[in-house]
Amino acid sequence: MAMPNLFIRPNSMTRTVASTLLYAALAASLMACSAPAQNQQNTAPTSVEQRAEPVVTRAQIAQGIYELVYSDKLDLLFVASAGSFTDSTVPYQILIVSPADLKVVGTIPLNRKAFSLALDDQANRLYVGNTGQAAITIIDTQSRQVLQNLQLAPMLKGKDGKERPEYHFRQLLLDTAAHRLYMPAFDNEQGKLFVIDTQANKVEKIIPGFGFTATGIALDPKHQRLYVSNMQGEAVVLDTQTNEIVKRFSLGAEQPLNLAYDEINHRLLAVDQGHPKMRGFQERGIPGYQSRHPGNRVVAIDLNTEKMVAEMPASGPVNLKLDPARQRLLVTNRESGEITVFDSNNYRKLHSISTPAHPNTLAIAKKNGDVYATVKNGEDAAQGMFESVARIQF
Template sequence: MHSRTLFRSASLAVAITLSLAAPAAFAAEPTPSAAATDAAVQRAAVAQGLYELAYSPSQNAVFVASSGGFGDDAGPAQVLRLDPTTLAVQQSIPLQRKAFGVVLDDANNRLYVGNTVDTSVTVVDTAQNKQVGIVQLMEKVTAPDGTSRYSHDLRELVVDGAANRLYVTGHSETGSVLFVVDTTTLQVVDTIAGLGNAKAPGLALDAAAKRVYASNLLGELVTVGTDTGKVEQRFAISAEQPMNIALAEDGKRLFVTDQGLEMIRTYQGNSIEGFTSRHPGQRVLVLDRTTGRELASIATDAGPLGILLDAPRKRLYVTNRQGGTVTAYDSDTYRAVGRWAVGTHPNSLALDKANNVLYVSIKNGESDPKGANESVARIAL
């Protein structure tokens, strides 16, 4: 069976999108030891349908995307500006489209918000706290049954503010792509094919080296040249479910979460010819970014997803969605150095480097009341 059939299941697509396009009903509940919030963690319920967040040093504020959720009781689509100390909502920035992934260009006071279900990006001015534009990445296509839909959905975004370029992954069973947007004109200037006939969850930018790195669920690491506009390298890696990516500043290493979700593993076994599972995941894989060679494997709690590197302090932070925890590691020795129970399903991370404070967006689980607000946590490191 062709590998693209792996991603035709709607339920699997929700799982792979990892709470960037739909509720988190697929996820297992956290273990009892992690179900309650750690006493050292400050947590505030903020709004429905929270997804990614960013910390702005210039504004001294946390910005978090809220889709509003789904269904008849859904709230408004918005970006919320939070006080970085109390997590109180300072301002709601209304959006025309549902908000999921985010990336911040702090030097230019721009927050780019992925509208996953609309295959577009909303541009927010963080100084004026308002929406200032929408970039439509592609138009709908007409299916054989006469209905119209987008052929690609979105996940991660990265930005090169100095070069005026935004990069966004677009997923499709017929071939994932990398959208390239000019941030001055807010126009798509290129659509680069070749990310694989599978979801491509991870995305990281090395602006100085003119390289974008993407992972896909065929177990590949794909390197795209931002100067050439094409795929430069493709490696089969030992991670079966490679998700989010962090790049070491030494220019050699790449850290990728290998999730180990049983639903994805089952579909891989049924749909990829010759597939044999060789690792249960639940780790961070350290790779040589030039060869794809495995350098180290770091065990994590269940369901690792978000990953963030604080290079000056040699700290690597990971959200473990099913474990309900955030874990910390020495980025040189790979030794575990911290663990915080944050409750339910921690999703994405942001760091206030000056004050050494970590922010975490937290999704609700099946046991939480339907339509309840989701949370942001603050961890003073």
């Protein structure tokens, strides 16, 4: 998974990359789910690790879970489930999970696979990225009803007779003040940005020019800047008032899968995944490309100078989240099966938390700092085994 996330491709070479980008958290892979096991209906949480600090509990809740968001307003978790890619009877749904005990307290049925999520808590709107169908599902979180399916781009039929989206989408990012929803996409590996008007619920603009395979996305609302990374190792900067690209600069990271904006320090943080199969994909797709760093790190860029000021070790990093109130930076590490916690000011490692097999995406409860993570199964998991949500209490 992860974006994050996950890509869907029409030919054999790019299907290999789709499998690689399973490491991304924020959107959609066609490769990660399987048929349901018959003995996976118990969703009671079980403790997998207890330390004086932090304490981790987890619960198996469904097949094919991807992103999750926490509603401070409702004190609930919303978890995207894409069902199974081998068993059509497994439902696509949003799981509503109690953050206190990780029990599933409700579901919202969908007619399209759910991968990425964005929550407008004040407006009671949950946006669900149906990346494999080039669509977004809009849900009222109070009534728990689907309000609209918004088709972003057409589905095209290939020579094999299967339908695939004209564009391949990743994660969602909301600018609630501007009433816009942003979604990176690409076709023929060239990055674009879809801008959705959340008042009219329609595509406002499709902006080209985001380079080879657009990946992560982060917002600086104070300075009206949106940052989109690509697999050329660039950050492409958008003026959110004009929806025009104003600059681009090197991140110093070769595989910047996901981004986060640190408002306190005015820095851009990026995971540098360092996956060898992705490196091969870059060599084939970028003329003259040569890898100069093995990745497996998180980098911090000072946006005043656009220079790297720090790097933190990681192991197949996927997702990252900032908790500015508690000065924490959290990173999921797919390869080591851990979530690492850094001091967000000096980047000193505070904790390394075991959450095997593959921690994917993160959400944080503002009120108490509890952290929630989706955890993907390992490759040796039984077919149909439910995947997990973990709770970390500091």
